[in-house]
Amino acid sequence: MTSILAAVTAFADGISRRDLDELVSPRAFDIDLHYIDGGPKTVQYLLAVDTINFCFWPQPGLEYEHLARGFKAVLVLIWQSTEQEALQRDADVLSAERLSCMTGEQLQGLLSRPVGSVLLERYGGEAAQLIAAGGGSAVQLVDLVVDAFPGFRDCAMYRGREIWLLKRAQIFVGDVWGAFQGKGLGAFHDIGALTMFADYRVPVVLRQLDILQYSPELAHKVDCRVELPAGSEEEVEIRACTVWAVEQIMIALRERHGRAGSPVPHSVQLDWYLWEQGEHQRENAPPHHRTITHFY
Numbered sequence: 001m002t003s004i005l006a007a008v009t010a011f012a013d014g015i016s017r018r019d020l021d022e023l024v025s026p027r028a029f030d031i032d033l034h035y036i037d038g039g040p041k042t043v044q045y046l047l048a049v050d051t052i053n054f055c056f057w058p059q060p061g062l063e064y065e066h067l068a069r070g071f072k073a074v075l076v077l078i079w080q081s082t083e084q085e086a087l088q089r090d091a092d093v094l095s096a097e098r099l100s101c102m103t104g105e106q107l108q109g110l111l112s113r114p115v116g117s118v119l120l121e122r123y124g125g126e127a128a129q130l131i132a133a134g135g136g137s138a139v140q141l142v143d144l145v146v147d148a149f150p151g152f153r154d155c156a157m158y159r160g161r162e163i164w165l166l167k168r169a170q171i172f173v174g175d176v177w178g179a180f181q182g183k184g185l186g187a188f189h190d191i192g193a194l195t196m197f198a199d200y201r202v203p204v205v206l207r208q209l210d211i212l213q214y215s216p217e218l219a220h221k222v223d224c225r226v227e228l229p230a231g232s233e234e235e236v237e238i239r240a241c242t243v244w245a246v247e248q249i250m251i252a253l254r255e256r257h258g259r260a261g262s263p264v265p266h267s268v269q270l271d272w273y274l275w276e277q278g279e280h281q282r283e284n285a286p287p288h289h290r291t292i293t294h295f296y
């Protein structure tokens with residue numbers, strides 16, 4: 001078994017200049033998949049998507065892209081449709097009022113309070129005002145999202161300590177940054193402070209790279225698709241080690257490329273790169289860990 005440091009080094013050495021340019025390019029965010037109109041509707045869309053951006057695997061064949069594309073299709077029909085009747089029919093489908101009475105079981109149960117009612121109470125019903133309240137800080141915006149929406153409070157107790165992984169709160173901010181390419185509503189001076197998004201795909205990629213190494217017992221459970229309870233030590237260890245591993249890769253990339261003055265990605269961009277790798281190699285990859293949760 002390769003040492004973890006050797007695996008991190010090998011991965012960082014294997015990232016070509018071309019890969020790096022791709023990693024730091026605005027194209028790293030999949031704009032074709034998402035509703036992107038350069039204005040506040042994009043933020044409303046991303047908040048709605050990232051409110052239910054979790055746990056697709058129990059429904060065979062369902063994936064993130066179906067959620068993103070599905071919401072986008074509805075919005076294009078309603079918000080950008082040329083059919084006047086479509087606009088009259090439901091022009092405010094993602095408005096705060098509608099979100100506040102959205103009865104979707106996942107959404108309603110998840111947050112214990114509808115997303116829309118908090119948006120209405122605190123931000124005039126506009127996700128763009130939530131962004132503005134962050135004052136250009138990604139970290140401050142994550143805190144506001146966590147404070148406003150209980151379902152985003154991705155935290156577990158591990159041996160008596162609170163472990164805040166905040167996957168959906170951070171991915172919402174990362175998605176806004178990516179959708180606006182770091183400008184306008186997506187301008188955050190501290191985007192580099194966000195961690196990777198601790199989901200169930202990236203651990204598979206890191207395990208295949210020998211950067212994540214499971215004990216024989218854990219490997220057996222994951223490979224046999226045994227469910228790991230939400231908040232269990234094994235689940236928290238996989239997620240926390242995934243965050244740590246990506247930070248080790250970032251250190252190695254900065255050592256190799258930072259000094260030469262070449263642009264080095266943020267953890268968010270390295271996350272997208274690793275996640276896309278996981279999407280592309282899903283068919284022949286080992287199983288991901290299986291936890292029923294609304295956090296990722």
Ligand SMILES: Nc1nc2c(c(CN[C@H]3C=C[C@H](O)[C@@H]3O)cn2[C@@H]2O[C@H](COP(=O)(O)O)[C@@H](O)[C@H]2O)c(=O)[nH]1
Nearest residue numbers: 028029030053054055056063064197199200272275296
């Ligand atoms: N770490 C990480 N996890 C991510 C994403 C995304 C999509 N982000 C978009 C934003 C920019 C990119 O261009 C992507 O298009 C979804 N997920 C998570 O994956 C899981 C779904 O997987 P599957 O069952 O295969 O569809 C689920 O937990 C979901 O929350 C990401 O970027 N990073």
